[in-house]
Amino acid sequence: GCGSGGDTTASAGGADDGKITMGFAQVGAESGWRTANTKSIQESAKAAGIELKFSDAQQKQENQIKAIRSYIQQKVDVIAFSPVVESGWDNVLKEAQTAKIPVILTDRAVDSADTSLYKTFLGSDFVEEGRKAGKWLVEEYKDSTDTVNIVELQGTTGSAPANDRKAGFAEVIGAESKFKVIASQTGDFTRAKGKEVMEAFLKSNPDIDVLYAHNDDMGLGAIEAIEGAGKVPGKDIKIITVDAVKDGMQALADGKINFIVECSPILGPQLMDLAKKVVAGEQVPARVLTEETTFTPEQAKAALPTRPY
Amino acid sequence: MSSGILTSARLRLPGRLRSAYIPVLATAGLLAAMFVAGGVRYTGFASGQVVLNVFIDNAFLLVVAVGMTFVILTGGIDLSVGAVVALSTMVSASLMTDGGWPPLLVVPLVLLIGSALGLAMGCIIHYFDIQPFIVTLAGMFLARGLCYVIGTDSISITDPAYTAVAQARIALPGEMAVSVSVLIAVAVAGAAAYVLHYTRLGRNVYAIGGSEQSALLMGLPVARTKIAVYTISGFCSALGGVLFSLYTLSGYGLNALGMELDAIAAVVIGGTLLTGGSGYLAGTVLGVLVLGLIQTIISFEGTLSSWWTKIFIGLLLFAFILLQRLISARRA
Amino acid sequence: MAPPAPILQMSGICKEFPGVKALSGVDFRLLPGEVHALMGENGAGKSTLIKVLTGVYDIDGGRITLNGQDVVFAGPLQAQQAGISTVYQEVNLCANLSVAENIFIGREPRRLGRIQWKRMRRRAAELLAGLDLHIDVSAPLSSYSLAVQQMVAIARAVDISARVLILDEPTSSLDSGEVEQLFRVMRRLKAEGIAILFVSHFLDQIYEISDRMTILRNGSLVGEYLTSELGQVELVGKMIGRELADLEKLEDRPPARTSEPLVQTEALGRSGAIEPFTLTVHKGEVVGLAGLLGSGRTEIARLLFGADHASTGALRIDGEPVTLRTPRLAMNRGVAFCSENRRAEGLIPDLTVRENIVLALQAMRGWHRPIPRRTQDELVDKYVAALNIRPADPEQLVRNLSGGNQQKVLLARWLILEPRLLILDEPTRGIDVGAKAEIQRLVAELSDGGMAVLFVSAELEEVLRLSHKVAVLRDRKLVAELPNDDGLTTGVIMETIASGGRA
Amino acid sequence: MTALVRHRLFWPAAVLLLLLAANVAFTPGFLSIEMKDGHLYGSLIDIFRFGAPLILVAIGMTLVIATGGIDLSVGSVVAISGALACLHISGLPDQNDVGGVLTAVGLALGLALVLGAWNGFLVAGIGIQPIIATLIIMVAGRGLAQLITDGQIVTVNSASYKLIGGGYWLTLPFSILIVLAVLALTAFLTRRLALGMLVESIGGNATASRLAGIRSRGLTVAVYAFCALCAGIAGLMISSNVSSADGNNAGLWIELDAILAVVIGGTSLMGGRFSLGGTVLGALVIQTLTTTIYSIGIPPETTLLFKALVVTVVCLVQSPAFREKVFQRRGRRRPAAPQATDDEKVEVPA
Numbered sequence A: 001g002c003g004s005g006g007d008t009t010a011s012a013g014g015a016d017d018g019k020i021t022m023g024f025a026q027v028g029a030e031s032g033w034r035t036a037n038t039k040s041i042q043e044s045a046k047a048a049g050i051e052l053k054f055s056d057a058q059q060k061q062e063n064q065i066k067a068i069r070s071y072i073q074q075k076v077d078v079i080a081f082s083p084v085v086e087s088g089w090d091n092v093l094k095e096a097q098t099a100k101i102p103v104i105l106t107d108r109a110v111d112s113a114d115t116s117l118y119k120t121f122l123g124s125d126f127v128e129e130g131r132k133a134g135k136w137l138v139e140e141y142k143d144s145t146d147t148v149n150i151v152e153l154q155g156t157t158g159s160a161p162a163n164d165r166k167a168g169f170a171e172v173i174g175a176e177s178k179f180k181v182i183a184s185q186t187g188d189f190t191r192a193k194g195k196e197v198m199e200a201f202l203k204s205n206p207d208i209d210v211l212y213a214h215n216d217d218m219g220l221g222a223i224e225a226i227e228g229a230g231k232v233p234g235k236d237i238k239i240i241t242v243d244a245v246k247d248g249m250q251a252l253a254d255g256k257i258n259f260i261v262e263c264s265p266i267l268g269p270q271l272m273d274l275a276k277k278v279v280a281g282e283q284v285p286a287r288v289l290t291e292e293t294t295f296t297p298e299q300a301k302a303a304l305p306t307r308p309y
Numbered sequence B: 001m002s003s004g005i006l007t008s009a010r011l012r013l014p015g016r017l018r019s020a021y022i023p024v025l026a027t028a029g030l031l032a033a034m035f036v037a038g039g040v041r042y043t044g045f046a047s048g049q050v051v052l053n054v055f056i057d058n059a060f061l062l063v064v065a066v067g068m069t070f071v072i073l074t075g076g077i078d079l080s081v082g083a084v085v086a087l088s089t090m091v092s093a094s095l096m097t098d099g100g101w102p103p104l105l106v107v108p109l110v111l112l113i114g115s116a117l118g119l120a121m122g123c124i125i126h127y128f129d130i131q132p133f134i135v136t137l138a139g140m141f142l143a144r145g146l147c148y149v150i151g152t153d154s155i156s157i158t159d160p161a162y163t164a165v166a167q168a169r170i171a172l173p174g175e176m177a178v179s180v181s182v183l184i185a186v187a188v189a190g191a192a193a194y195v196l197h198y199t200r201l202g203r204n205v206y207a208i209g210g211s212e213q214s215a216l217l218m219g220l221p222v223a224r225t226k227i228a229v230y231t232i233s234g235f236c237s238a239l240g241g242v243l244f245s246l247y248t249l250s251g252y253g254l255n256a257l258g259m260e261l262d263a264i265a266a267v268v269i270g271g272t273l274l275t276g277g278s279g280y281l282a283g284t285v286l287g288v289l290v291l292g293l294i295q296t297i298i299s300f301e302g303t304l305s306s307w308w309t310k311i312f313i314g315l316l317l318f319a320f321i322l323l324q325r326l327i328s329a330r331r332a
Numbered sequence C: 001m002a003p004p005a006p007i008l009q010m011s012g013i014c015k016e017f018p019g020v021k022a023l024s025g026v027d028f029r030l031l032p033g034e035v036h037a038l039m040g041e042n043g044a045g046k047s048t049l050i051k052v053l054t055g056v057y058d059i060d061g062g063r064i065t066l067n068g069q070d071v072v073f074a075g076p077l078q079a080q081q082a083g084i085s086t087v088y089q090e091v092n093l094c095a096n097l098s099v100a101e102n103i104f105i106g107r108e109p110r111r112l113g114r115i116q117w118k119r120m121r122r123r124a125a126e127l128l129a130g131l132d133l134h135i136d137v138s139a140p141l142s143s144y145s146l147a148v149q150q151m152v153a154i155a156r157a158v159d160i161s162a163r164v165l166i167l168d169e170p171t172s173s174l175d176s177g178e179v180e181q182l183f184r185v186m187r188r189l190k191a192e193g194i195a196i197l198f199v200s201h202f203l204d205q206i207y208e209i210s211d212r213m214t215i216l217r218n219g220s221l222v223g224e225y226l227t228s229e230l231g232q233v234e235l236v237g238k239m240i241g242r243e244l245a246d247l248e249k250l251e252d253r254p255p256a257r258t259s260e261p262l263v264q265t266e267a268l269g270r271s272g273a274i275e276p277f278t279l280t281v282h283k284g285e286v287v288g289l290a291g292l293l294g295s296g297r298t299e300i301a302r303l304l305f306g307a308d309h310a311s312t313g314a315l316r317i318d319g320e321p322v323t324l325r326t327p328r329l330a331m332n333r334g335v336a337f338c339s340e341n342r343r344a345e346g347l348i349p350d351l352t353v354r355e356n357i358v359l360a361l362q363a364m365r366g367w368h369r370p371i372p373r374r375t376q377d378e379l380v381d382k383y384v385a386a387l388n389i390r391p392a393d394p395e396q397l398v399r400n401l402s403g404g405n406q407q408k409v410l411l412a413r414w415l416i417l418e419p420r421l422l423i424l425d426e427p428t429r430g431i432d433v434g435a436k437a438e439i440q441r442l443v444a445e446l447s448d449g450g451m452a453v454l455f456v457s458a459e460l461e462e463v464l465r466l467s468h469k470v471a472v473l474r475d476r477k478l479v480a481e482l483p484n485d486d487g488l489t490t491g492v493i494m495e496t497i498a499s500g501g502r503a
Numbered sequence D: 001m002t003a004l005v006r007h008r009l010f011w012p013a014a015v016l017l018l019l020l021a022a023n024v025a026f027t028p029g030f031l032s033i034e035m036k037d038g039h040l041y042g043s044l045i046d047i048f049r050f051g052a053p054l055i056l057v058a059i060g061m062t063l064v065i066a067t068g069g070i071d072l073s074v075g076s077v078v079a080i081s082g083a084l085a086c087l088h089i090s091g092l093p094d095q096n097d098v099g100g101v102l103t104a105v106g107l108a109l110g111l112a113l114v115l116g117a118w119n120g121f122l123v124a125g126i127g128i129q130p131i132i133a134t135l136i137i138m139v140a141g142r143g144l145a146q147l148i149t150d151g152q153i154v155t156v157n158s159a160s161y162k163l164i165g166g167g168y169w170l171t172l173p174f175s176i177l178i179v180l181a182v183l184a185l186t187a188f189l190t191r192r193l194a195l196g197m198l199v200e201s202i203g204g205n206a207t208a209s210r211l212a213g214i215r216s217r218g219l220t221v222a223v224y225a226f227c228a229l230c231a232g233i234a235g236l237m238i239s240s241n242v243s244s245a246d247g248n249n250a251g252l253w254i255e256l257d258a259i260l261a262v263v264i265g266g267t268s269l270m271g272g273r274f275s276l277g278g279t280v281l282g283a284l285v286i287q288t289l290t291t292t293i294y295s296i297g298i299p300p301e302t303t304l305l306f307k308a309l310v311v312t313v314v315c316l317v318q319s320p321a322f323r324e325k326v327f328q329r330r331g332r333r334r335p336a337a338p339q340a341t342d343d344e345k346v347e348v349p350a
Ligand SMILES: Nc1ncnc2c1ncn2[C@@H]1O[C@H](COP(=O)(O)OP(=O)(O)OP(=O)(O)O)[C@@H](O)[C@H]1O
Pocket: C017, C018, C020, C021, C022, C040, C041, C042, C043, C044, C045, C046, C047, C048, C049, C089, C390, C391, C399, C400, C401, C402, C403, C404, C405, C430
C-alpha cells in the first residue's frame, strides 16, 4: 500500500546524486512486529531506489556493532539501526563519524551524551505508550472508587520496551491509590508464555479487573487463558495491550480487547526520506516521532480492513 | 593452499603426534580458504583490517573461549560464562557510573568476583560430585539474576580513563589498527597456551580429561586441578566481561545472551573433544576466528533476510565442519 | 635372626561395600627389602586391601602404620608423597597422553616451572630401555597394546623413588621375557631395601620372586607364610579352601583332529599392523597364537573378527569368500571375539552382570526381539556357576566386580553365543588358578563339541596345553605353524620365535 | 523405608513434593481439582498441561543423552513443526477438516523425523561431535521456521487442531494423554524390548558395544530421529495450544530445560544408564518451579535468583557425596582403634 507514494520520491532522489547505499542493522527477528518493521524498511528502500545492506543481529548488541563496523568498512552512504540497547554505542558511532558516515537511529534511542554522533532518531516512545495505556485506564475508571486490581504481563525482562512500557504505565496509574498492580510477571512477549502466566494469575488471584499486556501477542495468549477459566475477556477482565498487529486488532474489534496503544513498525518511508535528506546534507529534526495512535473497538473495526500487517 | 600447510607440517612433525595436530591444521587451512573465498566474492573483504576487525569484534569471545577450553579439556562444561560476562559489565558500569569508583579498583574487583564464582562452582562440582552442567547452569541463573538485581536498564560507562582505553587504537603498519582488547586477548591466549603445554597444571588438565579415575590413581592433584579449571574459566569470563564493557562502554543484564554456546562451539570447532583430554588452544583461537569470519561474511553478503541469515550461518557451519571432518579422517 | 621391623603394618582392616563385605579384620605387614606376595582367589579382596591402604577407598575399621606411625591417606597423592608407589590392577594411565608423559606426569623435569619436554622424553626412553622396551615415547599411549601399557605403568611406579612399591597383577598380559625384565628390576629394588607388595595369579612367578606371602580368602586373612615353606598344592588349597583335584587332569593334551576347514585366510594383511598371512582353522580345532609383545597376535584376531579392515588378501569362511566390514558381519558368520582389553573394549561398566553377559546375544537378535527374562536368568545362572563369578549376583553392576570376575563375565558373554569360531585374546588375564582350570576345561570341551578356537595367551604353557596347532608370530609376521605333537615344548616355540621360523 | 530412600527417584520426587508444598502454603487451594464444563481444572492439571511439551522433548532427549550425545536442535524442531502444521492448516478451505489437519500433522512430524535423522547421520555416519552436529539445525532450523511463517505469527482457527494442545478428552487434557501415550511407548520400546539396554550400552562404552555386535550407527540415527519426533509433537502441542505458530519464539531455550530435566532425573550427561521416570519427574520439577514463581509472585528481576537457588538445592540434595558430608559427619578420617581379629582361624607360620 505505502509503496506507491514512495516511488515518485525515489526517482527524484535517484536523479539527484546517484544511488544511495544504506546499511541497516536490524535487532533481529524476534517478533512479528519486528518482521513487519524489516519488511517495511526493505520495501520502501526498494521503492526509494536506495540500495539497502541489511543485517540481522539476532538480538545481540555485539553483532550490531560488528555490522555497523563492517558498513563503515564498506563505505556506505548512510547507516541506520535499531539499537538493541540504549547504551554502549559511543565507540562505533565515533568511528562512523570519523569516516563521515551519517547515522540515523530508528525505533529506540541511545543514551549517548554526545548527540552529534547521530543525525536523528526516528521512532516511538515506549514510555509514552505506557502512559497512553495508563491514561485510558484512569479515564475508564474515573467514576469508580473501588480498588482496581491490575495484572501486568511484561515483555522480556530487561528489554527496553518492557522497562519503558512498565514505567510509563506505573507513572500514570501511580497517581491514584485505587489502582493496584496485584501481579506482574514476564511473558517474554509471546502468546504461549502469555497464556501460561495468565492461567497462573487466574488461579492465584480470584478477582482480576484489568490486564495490561506489553504487546498484543501476550494479550492474545491471555485471552485464551481467561476463556479457559470460564470468564469473558473484555468484560469480566478489561484488557489493554500495545502494538496493534492484525490479530490484536481483530480481537479488539471482537470486543475481547478493550484498548490498544499503537506502536507502528512502518518506519520505512519516513526513514528513506530522512536518509535522503541527511545524505544531501539537509537539516533534519533531532527527533522524528512515528505517527501513532490508539484504538478502541470501534476504531479498530474501521481500521481493520486496511491494516497492512 | 590448505594442502601446502598440511604437507609442510607433515614433514616436520615427528611420527604419531602428527595425527593429533591434523584437526587443528585442517581448521587453519579451511579458515584461510574461507578468507580467500570471501576476498574473491566481496570487494573490500581482502584487507588486513577485515582480519583485524574479526579480532577486535571477538576479543571478548576469545578470552571466554580460552577459559572454556580449560574446562572442556577436563571433560567438563561451563554454562555460566555468558552470564558472568553480563554480570561483569553490569558491576563495572554500575560501580563506575553510579558509584563513581575508579576503574583501577573496579576491574580487579570484577575479576575477583568472576574467579570467586568459578571457584565456588568448581568446589561444588568436585566435592559434591555433581554434574558440571547443572552446577554451572545454576551459576548462570545466579549471575544473570544478580544482573537484574543491579538493574534492568543498561548503564553507560562514562569514566574518562575507561573511555580512553576503550577508544585507543594501536596503529599497525599499513594503516591498520587494533584495540587494547585485542592485545589483552592475544596475551591471554598466549599465556593459556603456555600453561597448557608447559606447566604441570596444564598437563594435569589433559590427564583428567583423559581419565579422571586414572589421574587420581596416578597421584595427580585432581581436586586442585578441577577447581582451578573452573576458577580460570570464571576469571576469563570476568575478563571477557571487562573487554565487553570496553567494547560497548556499557553494562547490561541481557548482554552476551547465549555466549556460552558460542564459546563451546568455538572450542569444539577448533577440534577439541567435548569428552575431554584432546585439543589445543590454537584450535580454540581458530574456532573463534571461524565464527567471527562467518559473521563478517554475513554482513558483507548484506542482502540476506533475517531467516536466510540463520540458514546461511547453519550452512556455512555445516560445510566447514564437514570439510574439516573429511580432511582429518583421510589424513589420520 | 629377628626379622627387621615392618615398614608397613595394617591391622584389623575392615571394608564394606553396599551388600559386600570385602575385607573383615585383615592383618598385613610388609618388611623392608622383601617381596611379599598377596594371594587369593578372584574377589578375595587383594585389590581392595591395596586401595584401602593407598586411600582410594575410605577405611571402615582398622589401622595402618607406616614406619611406626599411624597414617590415613586421603588419596593416592598423599600415599605417593608418603613413599608408597602403586601400580593398580587395571592399567590406570591416560591413553590420550604420550608414553613419556604417562611416566612422568606429576613429576615432570622442569626448569623455572617450565616443563622440559626434550629431557622428559629422553629420560622416558632410557627408563623403558632399562626394561628392554624400545618404543617411540612421544606417541600417545593409546597406540600401544595393553602389554606395553602395563610396562609403562610399571616403569612409572618403579621410577618414583619410594620405600614401598605395590604391584597389583602387573604381569597379567606380559610374556616371560618382560616378566624377567620386571623381576630383574624388582630384585634390584629389593636389594636397595625397598619393600615390594606383589599380586599375581601365576604361581610360578610367585615362587620365583616372593619371599613371603599373605593369603586372603573371602575378605578374611588365612595366614602369612614364608614362600619357601609352603608348597604349591598347599597354597592353592589355602586359597580356595579345598583341594584342586582337576589341575593335573588338564596336563594331558587333547588329541589332534582332522576335519574340514572353517576359516581360511589367503595372504590376509593390514598395512602397518600385520603382514599378509595364510592360516587355516578347522572345525573343532584349537589354534594357539604364540609370539612376543607386539608381535601381532591381537592384530590377527581383530582382522578375523572384522574389528579392523584388511588391506590385502582374502578371507574364506566355509570356503566362501567374505569381507568382514563390521564385527557384526563376523558374528553373523559365527565368529566371536573376546578382547584382551576388557576395560576399553569389553565391559559396559554401568550395566549389570546379567546385561553384560547377554549383550552380544541380544545384539545378534536385534532390539525388537528381547531375550525372555527367564532364558536370560537361566543362561546367566549357568555361567555364573560354571565360571564361579562372585558375588553370584547377576544384578550387581559389573564395575563393582573384581578384575578377575569381570574377565569371567566377558568370557561368559561370548560363550553363550555358542559361536563356530571363538577368538580368545588373553582370556585368562587376571583369573585365579581354580577358575583358569575351569576355563581351560570349558574350551577343551567346546572344541570337542565342534567349535573352533583361536587362542591367544601370553602364557605359553597354557597355549601348549590347549592347542592342536600353534602359529608363531614375530615382528608382525606369521613365521611358522607347528603341530602340537609330543615334540613341541615352550622351548621349541621360543626357539622358533628367536630364529624367525627359519630353523 | 531405607529402600525407599535408596531408590534413585526418591530425591527428585522429594524436591517435587517440597515445591508443591511451598505452593500450598502460598495458594491454599493449590491442590484442589474441580470439574468445569466437563474438564478437570486446577493448578496440578495445569502443571501437567504446560509441562507436557517439556516432558515430551525431555523423553527424546533422555535417549539421546543415554547414547552419550546431546541434541541442541529440539527448540528449532519445535518451531518448525508448529510452523509447518499451522501454515498448512491456514491454507485449508475448511480449517476444521479432520483430514486436512491430519495431513498437516503428518507433514510436520515427517519433517521433524527427517531433521532428526539428519542429526543422527551427522553424528553416527560422519562422526561429527553431537553438540556441533545439532547446533547446525539449531541455528539453521530457526531460520527455516521463520522462512515458513515469513517471520510472522501464523494464526489458525481450527477446533480439530486445537484439540492436540488445548483440547480435552475423557475430562483430561488431550496433551496429557499424548504424553502418557508417548511415555508408554518409549517405556515399552526401551524396557520391554531390548532397545534400552542397547542404547545404554552404546553410551556406556561405544567401542565395546561395536565389538559386541551392536549396530550402533543405525540405533543412533533412530534415537536422534525419535528425539526430533518428540520435539515435533511438542511443537504441535505448543502451537495448537495458542492456535498459532510463532517461528521466532516457539521452543526457544527448551533444549536447556530438557537437558536440565534429564540431569535432574539422574541420567548422566556422559551417557549410559538412563531413567525415563526420573526425566518425567525432572520436567515436572522445572514446570512446578515456573508455576511456583507465578503463584508466589516472585518479580521477574529475581526469578533467576530463585531458580538458581532451587536448582542448587535440587542438585545438592541429590548428591550422595553432599548428604554424606553434611548430614552424617561420621569421623571417617579418624584412624580407628585396631579390632581384635576374632573367630576366623588365623594360621601363623612357625
Ligand atoms: N566399588 C565396589 N563396590 C562394591 N563392591 C566392590 C567394589 N569393589 C570391590 N568390590 C567387591 O569386593 C570384593 C573384593 O574385590 P577385589 O577387587 O579386592 O578382589 P581381588 O582380590 O583383587 O580379585 P581379583 O583377583 O579378581 O582382582 C569383590 O567381591 C568385589 O565384588
